[in-house]
Amino acid sequence: MEFNNLHSLKGYFDTRRSGRPREMVEPAPNDNELREMCAAAMRTPDHGKLSPWRFIIVPSHGRDRFKQILSDAFIANNPDARDGQISAAINMADHAPSLVILVHSLKPHASIPAWEQMLSTGAVGMNLLHAVHIRGYVGSWITGWAAYDEAVRVAFCKDEERIAGFFFLGSPGEKLQERPRPDVDDLISYWPE
Numbered sequence: 714m715e716f717n718n719l720h721s722l723k724g725y726f727d728t729r730r731s732g733r734p735r736e737m738v739e740p741a742p743n744d745n746e747l748r749e750m751c752a753a754a755m756r757t758p759d760h761g762k763l764s765p766w767r768f769i770i771v772p773s774h775g776r777d778r779f780k781q782i783l784s785d786a787f788i789a790n791n792p793d794a795r796d797g798q799i800s801a802a803i804n805m806a807d808h809a810p811s812l813v814i815l816v817h818s819l820k821p822h823a824s825i826p827a828w829e830q831m832l833s834t835g836a837v838g839m840n841l842l843h844a845v846h847i848r849g850y851v852g853s854w855i856t857g858w859a860a861y862d863e864a865v866r867v868a869f870c871k872d873e874e875r876i877a878g879f880f881f882l883g884s885p886g887e888k889l890q891e892r893p894r895p896d897v898d899d900l901i902s903y904w905p906e
């Protein structure tokens with residue numbers, strides 16, 4: 714990258730924010746771009762090169778099956794749920810034109826703790842959001858009930874893997890709202906004072 718591009722890159726980096734999945738519209742990253750973004754996201758610190766993460770791209774033709782998995786799981790947990798409650802619980806399957814699932818894939822290791830592997834997976838998720846933003850799209854990292862449901866987990870994960878998040882991607886259908894940000898001075902200290 715040219716050095717003189719870094720200034721505008723900094724502006725991009727400092728202003729990233731999430732969008733609301735239900736408001737995301739086309740244009741959205743195509744398959745090539747999704748793969749490129751996942752590759753960029755994988756450029757993440759990873760103690761021991763264990764790759765304790767992987768991605769699942771859910772193309773548009775997979776959305777109906779995804780919705781069915783959510784529906785079956787929700788009804789199994791809430792047998793008395795009304796239709797409105799079920800559709801509210803599963804409508805995430807229709808959100809945003811592109812969907813990527815980040816899976817945390819712990820690799821048991823004698824000296825590299827699970828904690829560090831979780832940190833690496835979190836960093837991959839954040840990197841993915843930056844990779845999305847830098848290409849002019851918007852993203853949102855959502856877990857919701859589905860990421861913690863066992864039936865949903867086994868639909869996407871092997872062994873002890875778990876869902877780190879659903880990444881909804883597209884373009885903002887509405888003007889993005891800024892959310893309150895922490896006061897930097899509250900969260901930075903110097904040691905020794």
Ligand SMILES: Cc1cc2nc3c(=O)[nH]c(=O)nc-3n(C[C@H](O)[C@H](O)[C@H](O)COP(=O)(O)O)c2cc1C
Nearest residue numbers: 729730731732842853854855856857858877878892
């Ligand atoms: C691991 C993780 C899971 C999240 N799950 C949800 C969720 O289920 N529902 C939700 O409304 N926001 C969830 N969020 C927060 C959204 O990503 C939220 O839109 C984000 O914090 C906005 O901040 P940003 O504009 O800096 O990206 C989650 C965030 C993280 C890191």
